[in-house]
């Protein structure tokens with residue numbers, strides 16, 4: 001390798017930086033990208049990280065050289081403690097086999113079923129809200145939306161209502177996020193004995209999933225949902241079914257990956273709409289014209305184009321997966337800098353999607369920038385809320401359709417505003433969420 005190809009990127013010197021220990025992960029990563037440019041280096045003990053913030057890096061790492069960038073990272077290791085090795089956390093042949101098996105489950109018929117379940121779940125939530133808030137009492141919106149998306153995933157993928165289990169699932173997700181934060185700063189969670197919150201949360205979720213799998217195996221007339229597909233799946237070469245552990249890992253993954261991200265995305269969208277009355281007004285006009293009082297269906301979504309733009313713009317400003325990590329298995333060169341095998345990269349999606357090089361007035365909430373009739377598509381790699389390349393989110397269509405249906409139903413039936421005086425601070429843990437939740441006042445739309 002020539003000297004220039006071994007050029008080290010700029011960044012923080014020393015085995016650990018004070019900023020790393022004291023700043024929030026989001027502030028730290030954005031700060032490095034801003035200060036040092038497209039490739040920024042930092043070390044945590046003997047681990048070397050590179051923060052990447054150029055659209056070409058997204059293409060290179062997640063598509064062109066995807067085979068040389070694996071999920072053997074510290075964040076995925078944390079997730080594996082609860083989900084095991086699965087479509088989300090695994091690599092290589094296991095990933096290929098699971099992707100082939102699971103992707104077809106997100107096709108149109110499933111999405112139609114999801115849209116119906118979503119309207120029913122949203123209506124039930126609205127009934128409860130309107131009773132609870134009659135005297136003007138505010139709601140904590142993040143936890144409301146987490147319950148809602150959990151219910152949708154449960155009914156759609158497992159034909160069951162997971163809401164009774166919501167506290168257990170909530171505790172598990174919370175402990176993953178908390179540990180991610182703590183662990184991010186100190187890495188001490190790499191020591192197995194300190195992983196007690198994981199073990200406990202994992203135990204509760206294991207029991208839940210195991211009982212669902214057992215029930216499905218003895219079902220005489222199984223439904224066509226994800227759980228049935230996992231139970232009935234056979235390996236193409238060996239004809240072997242998935243083991244109970246493998247079924248459990250995939251079911252757990254889809255339950256966890258499939259609700260928290262969408263709930264946080266919806267919370268950010270409701271916040272943005274509350275902060276931008278002119279967007280809200282234009283959006284209301286679309287809902288009225290396209291839907292009137294009829295509940296939204298999957299077939300309505302192509303005509304709800306402003307709703308789609310709102311969803312896309314909200315995911316640009318607040319990408320639920322705000323940074324994508326990978327482990328480097330072969331030496332590479334990015335923006336002229338040497339990226340050695342054995343180091344880690346973090347694609348700084350939040351930063352990339354607000355970079356003025358690729359976005360005009362990047363911090364402004366302007367859904368029209370996603371109107372393809374008037375604006376060109378973003379530069380490839382500059383917008384990647386669902387990742388990129390072969391490992392792009394398997395639930396992307398599901399999540400986008402679900403978000404549009406939920407928002408449309410909420411917009412038809414109620415209006416909301418932020419409780420004044422609260423500070424809304426983004427916190428980037430595993431997902432990007434409002435640090436202390438968000439309180440809103442909700443009223444029926446008359």
Ligand code: HEM
Nearest residue numbers: 088257258261262265320321385386387391393394395399
């Ligand atoms: C707004 C909602 C969502 C966002 C922003 C989101 C984002 C992402 C991103 C960025 C990735 C790629 C991660 C990486 O490359 O390291 C991913 C992967 C994945 N997501 Fe999502 N996701 C969402 C909803 C969902 C839903 C609803 C499901 C399932 C029901 C789901 C299941 C998965 C799975 C299984 C993977 C791994 C795919 C693979 O590696 O082949 N996600 N998601």
